[in-house]
Amino acid sequence: MAHSHGHTPAAWTGVIIAFVGFCVGSVFTVMAKPAGVIAGLVLLAVAAVVGGIMSAAGLGQKKSKGLTAEQARAHREAHQARHPERRDGEQRTHAQAHS
Template sequence: MAHSHGHTPAAWTGVIIAFIGFCTGSVFMVMPSPVGVAASLVLILAGAVVGGIMRAAGLGQKSKGLTKDQLQAHTQKFTQAQAQKQSAAPQTAEAHS
């Protein structure tokens, strides 16, 4: 099953804004500028806020996991595979006695 792993406009926008905030914060940290560092921290938080707003607007990941039917089908396949594995396993305890 393919998932987007965060490859959405909301995720990309939030990460890019936060990345710019980290880069500018690093520069302002080296050039001792407390105001610049504070502005960079605000920019990092703005990235999270903008990403969250975009996600709420429908530009984020559509689904957070399996639907009820998909989960039931997955569980059924897993149970069948386990039953087949157990029936195909050699009976080592009986062979040694």
């Protein structure tokens, strides 16, 4: 399964609310108005809560437990195709294989 890299309704909503919170907090910091700064911080907390609730409701990225058996097989075959000299069974770490 391809990862969406955060392109989900939960992520977008959380980021937009957080952005507004940062903007509000920044403006009121410059204006030296503590109540506005606190409002911005509250919006940041709201962003985390709303994003978390939306994610729990199924609007976030699906959790992955690593590669499926088919993905692991495809990765192994692609790696062997790129490095045919390593088919002799020589064991290397994954990082060494990709260096």
